[in-house]
Amino acid sequence: MRFKYVVAIIRADVLDALETKLGTLHVRGITVTKVMGFGEYTDFFSKSHLTEHIKVEIFVEESKVEATANAIMDVAHSDVPGAGIVAILPVDKFLHIRTRSEALPDQV
Amino acid sequence: MRFKYVVAIIRADVLDALETKLGTLHVRGITVTKVMGFGEYTDFFSKSHLTEHIKVEIFVEESKVEATANAIMDVAHSDVPGAGIVAILPVDKFLHIRTRSEALPDQV
């Protein structure tokens, strides 16, 4: 199984919707961090435009990476500036510590 | 020298043991962030199961990546859900700002 690392910077208010959406895709395992962003949507030099976003990190099987990125864009999409970004990075190896393998013991 | 980027999401209470273990491997340079996780081990839809973990990030020479991942799994291993994950990502370039190179001035 090949994995990818999906990183998104999104507005905090869409997190609930994202969790629900990812649940329907059986994407399990999402890490959330508060970050400060200076994006393309802000006056880069003005601290007052600094915005609080969340960073979402998901390790996902390659077969689900497209659906995961689309799910993030669906829930986070907005025509106003500051909607955020999604990036997909390659992963050499992904392991669950409990099983010391890529699979979960009870994974279907 | 080739580097890899090791990312782990683990329980906060194993951090001390991890530092000690990594020290014996001469793995120097570890970054720690508090994160919120919704893992495979939780009821995905229930906020009350949201858990606080730490994210550990380590840039390590390729020759030590296996030992580093094993060290993390050794200290963080648990049969109960929520033990966490370890991922290894490729790195194009890794530089120490002090030396502007991959090597430290006094590195053995």
Added chain:
Amino acid sequence: MRFKYVVAIIRADVLDALETKLGTLHVRGITVTKVMGFGEYTDFFSKSHLTEHIKVEIFVEESKVEATANAIMDVAHSDVPGAGIVAILPVDKFLHIRTRSEALPDQV
């Protein structure tokens, strides 16, 4: 357009200078997180040497990655220990959520 993911761990006091410098390169979109570090520059086993740094994450077009890494090293450079690190990672895909594409609508 190919993108790279630049990750740097630097002292918090150079952030303002970094923003200004990146602005001159038209590098837009930088994410900042407070992290705790145990670096090569500390007594690895001593908690009292644990230092607060910031982690800077930038997704940048390949053509700007060298200039971006140099900008970080220029502003963060110091001969004293703890100057930090810069790493460049490969990116498979980078998307702006607003446009669902790699380009911004008004990008020059």
